Amino acid sequence: MQKYRVAVLGCRGRGTAAGRAYHQHPRTEVVALCDLVPERLATLGDELGVAARYDDLDRMIEAEAPDIVAIPTGTEFHYPLAMRVLEHGVHIDIEKPICTTLAEADAVLAKAAEQGVQVAVHHQGRSGGALQAVKAAVDEGRIGDLRFIQGSGKGYYGGYGLMNIATHSLNAMLGVAGPVRSVQAVALTDGRPITPEDVVPSPSGMGYIAGEHVTAALAFEGGFSGVLLQHRFPVMDSTAYMIEIYGTEGRLYWKSDAPWFLSTPHFAPGQAEWQPLAPIVPEHYDPAGPASVEDYQFADEYVRALDEGRAHECSGDAGRHVLEILMGISSRARAAGVWICRKRNAITRSCAGARNTVWACPVRCRAPIRNGSPRKTAVWAGVRASRRAFPNHPPRPYPANPPTPIIRSILPPRIAAISSSSRNGQ
Secondary structure, three states, rough: OOOOOEEEEOHHHHHHHHHHHHHOOOOOEEEEEEOOOOHHHHHHHHHOOOOOOOOOHHHHHHHOOOOEEEEEEOOHHHHHHHHHOOOOOOOEEEOOOOOOOHHHHHHHHHHHHHHHHOOEOOOHHHOOOHHHHHHHHHHHOOOOOEEEEEOOOOOOOOOHHHOOHHHHHHHHHHHOOOOOOEEEEEEEEEEEEOOOOEEEEEEHHOEOOOOOOEEEEEEEOOOOOEEEEEEEEOOOOOOOHHHHHHHOOEEEEEEOOOOEEEEEOOOOOOOOOOOOOOOOOOOOOOOOOOOOHHHHHHHHHHHHHHHHHOOOOOOOHHHHHHHHHHHHHHHHOOOEEEEEEOOOOEEEOHHHOOOOEEEEOOOOOEEEEOOOOOOOOEOOEEEEEOOOOOOOOOOOOOOOOOOOOOHHOOOHHHHHHHOOOOOOOO
């Protein structure tokens, strides 16, 4: 059987994890490494026994002819590096999230389709044994029909958590529950709805972020709902990172290293106990090897996908849908200021971007409403936002050009696409 040749572009932590996984898998061989820092090249090259070491990705690909190039770099570099690698017509394994904007993600997927190659986004949790066990339990009907799913982050700053750990949570949710149809969201900073002044550059080059506490409601195409929590904790806590799946007859609990099953749909202390499930892991995985089981299973899924001529479970399209949901959350949070008319107890929605404008209440009392103008939120990003029409205040169109580049990454695609041909200002 074919042994796939792999090159790793970037030798820091995630590059080391990917390199170890492809090195340990019996059907892949790490043939080359590339990094601009000689010490990193030497460290990983010596560990894996890889002699071909480069500081130029084009020379590496031309000389070593890999089948797959792993791109475990900072998010801000995903787009330019992926486009360069795809020019050579090779499959890519790109670290999550796929890109910082939908325009970039679409360009990457279009280039891959043009070249006839695969894009896999490195959401190793979805390929891991714990989630495979959860999916098997759902497919076997152990919890009855799905009715609700929720996920929580590690306590990062909410907006940063969305672009970081929430990409894993969402991809895992998609693996269990299928595509998301629509989103609603609330993002708070200092206990108030976010404003444009709260938008800041993300650490690790993950675009622009906003919101200390982000709560999103998801409607899945399968006809059930979910909630995603990205709330800032005083101290980051990895134990909070989880997904729980509610069925009509039971529940499932996922952590990256352990799945659990509850035989009743409603948990109460002293009743049914959570039971551990055995993760589903390939027989050829050796836990004594250097690779983590999740990264190893991600590599194994890529091998099987290429053998079978199908997309990776964590395909570029799935990664793009994750980013689409994240952009939808940002859009809905940005437009979801809610005010109460004390005279009529009428709920009105306000646009945080127009917070210095005073408008009248859209119900009969005509009382002024501070901090925004009620309006409908447009359909955008392919994720249909719920609409509430106020007859006295028809929706205003988005401006032809964003007022400042800093908020461009959370505007609708028709705005963001203005600069889709250039990285400037995004």
